[in-house]
Ligand code: HEC
């Protein structure tokens with residue numbers, strides 16, 4: 622535990638970690654890519670019932686970057702995780718470990734979380750955390766215009782999967798978007814459009830392929846304005862847990 626925290630400090634300071642390199646899979650770049658193919662440790666972790674209490678302990682090391690509340694950072698370096706569906710969390714962790722999604726900063730930590738039960742526990746804990754109300758939004762002078770443009774695109778092309786309030790869909794592995802930081806959203810949108818997030822969903826890629834940079838800004842501005850009633854932290858409750 623102490624050693625892991627030291628590793629976080631070193632990594633955050635940009636010191637190279639001398640571990641084995643992350644594997645690399647073609648994913649969406651390849652011909653035979655099947656999104657969310659089941660099997661292996663992902664299916665094993667998905668089949669376990671997560672224990673939130675045990676997960677709180679396992680989450681400690683994650684909190685060094687994603688914060689103990691799960692809120693991440695408004696500058697977009699570390700995404701907001703609180704309230705995310707367990708299915709999405711488990712899939713993303715498994716994909717990062719398998720080399721389907723690049724995350725050099727986090728890879729050494731993802732690589733040590735090998736136990737399926739532990740992965741289920743940590744995911745159950747993160748899902749139980751309330752979504753912070755305060756997070757990174759689009760701050761340009763034209764914010765009102767951008768949000769309105771983004772809303773139009775979102776309701777036409779994204780709502781069917783990510784929901785009216787950005788709630789996603791647990792059973793289908795569609796992520797929660799509400800509460801996410803603008804800068805992280807814009808980075809993901811760009812990487813997904815340009816084919817660099819190799820675990821992306823092909824149907825979503827089709828939708829955003831023709832988007833201009835300006836449209837990606839607008840859609841990210843709108844997404845960062847979404848709130849999920851019932852799942853947000855109470856005002857002033859800070860990092861308090863849901864219920
Ligand atoms: C050294 C910092 C660091 C630590 C420690 C860390 N992460 Fe991360 N994590 C990141 C970064 C950076 C990203 C975003 C990468 C990107 O832009 O795609 C990320 C992304 C994620 C994502 C994807 C989020 C999404 O919305 O798709 C999940 C899930 C995640 N982390 C879970 C965890 C868990 C669970 C742990 C503890 C076992 C952990 N992280 C520890 C840095 C860290």
Ligand code: HEC
Pocket residue numbers: 712774775778779780781782783793794795796797798806809810820821822824825828829840844
């Ligand atoms: C067919 C369903 C579908 C449609 C339509 C769709 N998405 Fe997605 N989206 C997904 C899935 C599935 C993922 C997770 C991919 C993975 O497994 O990594 C995702 C991932 C994302 C992410 C990354 C979330 C994170 O935490 O890293 C963002 C942001 C996003 N979608 C926004 C949008 C927007 C905006 C639109 C409309 C322009 C859209 N999506 C359309 C299914 C969809």
